[in-house]
Amino acid sequence: MPSNTLRTWRNRLGVRMGDDRCYGEDEVRYVLEFLAFRTHGYTLQQYVDYKHGQFQPSMVS
Structure with missing residues (x-):
């Protein structure tokens, strides 16, 4: 995956590194949930909207 793609996703999703310059389990799960969401043809904006209700x-049931 191009680094700028991951950078864009992180910025739009609000995923940040910790002080140790690593991602926590919650951040990794959040990105993985987004990727699963994408497999159904939904966009990043739709995912953000979904997370905000x-x-x-x-x-999703």
């Missing part, structure tokens, strides 16, 4: 995808 503003979008209800048909794949």
Whole structure:
């Protein structure tokens, strides 16, 4: 994956490194959940909206 793609995702999702310059388990899960969401054809903006309760995808019950 191009580094700028991951950088964009991190910025849009609000994922940040800790003081140890590593990502925590919650941050990794958040990105993995986004990737699973993408497999259903949804966009990053739809995922952000979903996480804020503003979008209800048909794949999530």
